Amino acid sequence: MIKKILEVMSLLLIFSCSVGPDYQPPHFYSNERIRKSLHQQSTGKKISLFWYRDFNDSVLNKLIEDGLKQSADVDIAVEKLRQARQNLRINKVKYLPTADAAGKYYYLKDSRAYSGTPLSTDYYELGLDAAWEIDIWGGGRRLTEQSKALFAAASADLQNVKLSLTAEIASVYVNLRQTQEQIQIARKNESLQSALYSLTKQKYDAGLSDDISLQQAQYLLTTTRETIPQLEAAAAALRNSLATLTAHLPGEIDSILDYRETGLVTQPLNYDLSRLYKLPVGVIRNRPDIRALEYNLMAQNAAVGQAIAKLFPNVSLSAFWGYQSKNLSSLIGSGSNTYNYAPGLNLPIFHWGALVNNVRLQKSLTRQSMLQYKQGILDAAAEIRNAAVNVENEYKRNREAQQALQAQQEVADLTGRKYQNGLAAFDEVLSAQQNLLQAQNAHLASNANIYTYLISFYKAVGGGYIVNDIPDNQTAASDAAGALCKG
Numbered sequence: 299m300i301k302k303i304l305e306v307m308s309l310l311l312i313f314s315c316s317v318g319p320d321y322q323p324p325h326f327y328s329n330e331r332i333r334k335s336l337h338q339q340s341t342g343k344k345i346s347l348f349w350y351r352d353f354n355d356s357v358l359n360k361l362i363e364d365g366l367k368q369s370a371d372v373d374i375a376v377e378k379l380r381q382a383r384q385n386l387r388i389n390k391v392k393y394l395p396t397a398d399a400a401g402k403y404y405y406l407k408d409s410r411a412y413s414g415t416p417l418s419t420d421y422y423e424l425g426l427d428a429a430w431e432i433d434i435w436g437g438g439r440r441l442t443e444q445s446k447a448l449f450a451a452a453s454a455d456l457q458n459v460k461l462s463l464t465a466e467i468a469s470v471y472v473n474l475r476q477t478q479e480q481i482q483i484a485r486k487n488e489s490l491q492s493a494l495y496s497l498t499k500q501k502y503d504a505g506l507s508d509d510i511s512l513q514q515a516q517y518l519l520t521t522t523r524e525t526i527p528q529l530e531a532a533a534a535a536l537r538n539s540l541a542t543l544t545a546h547l548p549g550e551i552d553s554i555l556d557y558r559e560t561g562l563v564t565q566p567l568n569y570d571l572s573r574l575y576k577l578p579v580g581v582i583r584n585r586p587d588i589r590a591l592e593y594n595l596m597a598q599n600a601a602v603g604q605a606i607a608k609l610f611p612n613v614s615l616s617a618f619w620g621y622q623s624k625n626l627s628s629l630i631g632s633g634s635n636t637y638n639y640a641p642g643l644n645l646p647i648f649h650w651g652a653l654v655n656n657v658r659l660q661k662s663l664t665r666q667s668m669l670q671y672k673q674g675i676l677d678a679a680a681e682i683r684n685a686a687v688n689v690e691n692e693y694k695r696n697r698e699a700q701q702a703l704q705a706q707q708e709v710a711d712l713t714g715r716k717y718q719n720g721l722a723a724f725d726e727v728l729s730a731q732q733n734l735l736q737a738q739n740a741h742l743a744s745n746a747n748i749y750t751y752l753i754s755f756y757k758a759v760g761g762g763y764i765v766n767d768i769p770d771n772q773t774a775a776s777d778a779a780g781a782l783c784k785g
Contacts, residue, residue, distance in 0.1 A: 316436025317610070318603025321443075321596050326672045327679075329579050336683055338577045345578070347762030350468050352569070353749065355562050357554055358471050361544055365467050366460055368545035375456040382452035386445040393438030395430040400620070422629045425620010425636070432614065437607030444600035451593035458586035461761040467543050468753045474536040474555065475562045476746040481529045482557065483738050484522055491519040491731065494714070498724065511724035518728055522735070563745040566696050569752065574686040577759060582678045585760040591674045595667040602664055605657040612644040678758065685755035692751055696744040699737070706730070706737040 332338075346352075350362055366372060405420040433439060498515040501507035537555050538548045582588060617639040623629040646653055713730040716722035756762075 315434075316439050316603055317606040318436070318440060319599060321599045323592070324595070324668055324671060326675055329583075332582055332675075332679060333579065335679060336577070336686070337575050338579075338581070339575050343576055343578065344764070345581075345756070345759055345762045349756045349762060350464065350753075353468075353562060353567065355471075358468060358562070360554070361471060361540060361551075362464050362467050364544040364546075365463050369463055369543065370545060371459055371463060372456070375452075375459040379449075379452040379456050382445075382449040386442070386449045389445040390442045392441060393431060393433040395428060397426050397428045400425060400427045400618070421622055421624050422626050423620065423622045423636075424629055425618055425622075427616070427618050429616045430614060431612065434613055435607035435610045437604050440600045440603035440607065444597045444604070447593045447596035447600065451590045451597065454586045454590035454593060457763040458590060461586060461757060461763055463543065464761060465753050465757040467540065469750060470536055470539050470543065472563060472746050472749045472753070474533060474540065476742060477529055477533045477536060478557045479561060479563055479742050480739060481526060481533065483735070483742065484526050484529060487731070487735055487738075488519065488522045488526070491515070491522055494727065494731070495519050497718065506720070507724065514724055514728050518731060563742060563749065566693070566745045566748050567752070569689075569693075569748070571690055571693065574689060574755065577682075581759050582675055582682070584764050585678055585758075586763050588671070588674050588678055591667070591671040595664070595671050598660070598664045598667045602657065602660045605653070605660045608653050609646060609657070611646075614642040614644070616640045616642065681758035682755070685751055685758045688751040689748065689755055692744060692747045696741070696748060699741040699744045703737040703741045706734045710734040 351359055401422075401424045403420070403422050431438075495515040495518075498507055498512050502509070502512045537552055540555065541548050541551050544551065578584070583592075617637070619637040621629050621631070621634040622636040623631075623634040710730040710733070713722055713726050717724065717727045
């Protein structure tokens with residue numbers, strides 16, 4: 299009898315199928331269409347994972363390496379990946395047979411009213427309990443499929459956290475170096491304006507300058523001095539942000555963040571702009587966040603199959619084999635052998651529409667995930683295009699800013715000499731100094747913007763993080779079961 303039951307169970311397993319739709323990658327925007335939109339040359343050259351090293355700044359390299367090793371955000375993402383791996387290991391065996399060692403002592407005393415005579419029964423039992431819920435409709439396989447997709451999504455999320463952290467550290471570092479340069483510019487201007495004020499005071503005392511010129515010189519000097527504490531506070535906040543991003547306490551890394559005369563943003567980066575368009579095919583689909591969206595779509599698609607499987611009959615088998623005896627001393631022996639088995643069939647009939655509505659819910663969630671994936675591709679394409687355009691235009695602006703700075707420097711120098719010789723009014727000097735400060739900060743900001751836009755570009759194209767495809771986990775149903783599984 300047991301042999302026949304096992305044969306029937308084996309046949310059911312052989313001809314089982316996975317109900318619900320198999321995952322098909324959505325065909326939103328072909329690679330060729332994306333390539334044309336982004337003006338890609340499709341060289342197939344991979345983007346370096348260490349793109350930030352092109353900035354040639356050893357301090358930045360160390361900060362990013364420390365951040366990737368020590369950041370709590372990265373560690374949290376790693377733990378989520380480990381959790382997804384364990385969840386996969388749990389779910390892939392959920393529909394396999396299980397066995398448990400079981401032992402018990404049983405005692406019963408009947409009431410006199412029940413049997414007329416007080417009776418008692420007791421016995422000992424030791425053996426193995428086994429159970430198996432047969433995965434005929436593929437609910438278990440869909441659960442495994444979902445867990446594999448969620449594990450892959452967690453891996454993509456980890457890479458996206460690393461990419462975001464790298465970009466954030468680089469951006470904050472550029473802002474810090476820009477702020478430090480602004481402080482130096484302010485201090486140099488303070489020194490020049492202090493000398494100018496002294497000269498104006500001398501002229502005023504000698505009756506060669508009026509009170510208005512003296513007050514203007516005082517205003518110019520005071521305004522410049524006023525900006526320095528604000529800039530120093532901003533620099534301190536940026537240093538503290540870098541400490542936090544690299545898992546350090548405030549002040550612990552200040553020594554390596556001290557001002558350097560040859561700082562990162564003192565000159566624009568010499569960058570080959572053609573690299574903005576030498577991108578590998580499918581650069582958008584390989585972004586970690588886009589791959590995570592697709593893996594989540596895979597997982598949700600598998601949830602539809604699980605919901606559909608609950609509409610069909612559930613077949614299970616439970617069994618016990620072991621020993622049973624009234625005396626503990628004779629429990630283990632050939633005369634105490636006992637076994638039982640109980641095949642079960644559970645057919646859902648009336649659940650107030652809950653099972654059907656769950657199928658509809660999962661299908662709706664799948665459509666939502668698909669639309670989120672579609673929107674993610676659109677957003678990624680816009681980010682890449684915007685970043686590339688920003689880099690190109692900033693280089694054009696930088697050339698103009700550099701020429702403007704040179705011209706204004708000459709104007710300020712010439713006006714200052716003319717004022718010393720009494721050939722120019724002070725308001726000309728004031729205007730020239732204000733314009734020079736504006737030109738210096740504009741050129742500095744443009745240098746920093748080039749780095750910032752390049753950071754945005756590398757983040758937009760995935761930062762060198764390439765997520766591998768999930769191995770194919772679809773199993774073809776046999777021809778005999780195919781008709782049953784269809785639809």
